[in-house]
Amino acid sequence: MNNEEILQALAHLIGTPYEPSVKDTIVEITGRKRVVGPREICTKELDPNRIHIRVDANSLIQGFSFN
Template structure:
């Protein structure tokens, strides 16, 4: 599934509270197996990796790839 379609599938999660099970839910919806939340602590660039961005209160604010 292309990145644009992935974002369409998960856009409804923006503004919701992050819980660890959301990563499995995103994998189920999109087929993406590399889903990560929080600061990315790696130097490798994986275009298929989906990163979940949160605000200070733990709500999902955006997604990005890489």
């Protein structure tokens, strides 16, 4: 699954409240093991298989990025 396909598969999560269990859902849908939630510490190394969850000030999911 490439990044565009992942964005389409995860589109239904945008606008929903972030909770840690969302990471498990993303792993299940995408097959990617590295999912980073908001305010979680991660390495600066470039990892094209890592998915970052972006949220707004109200902890609603706004989107996803890859690196």
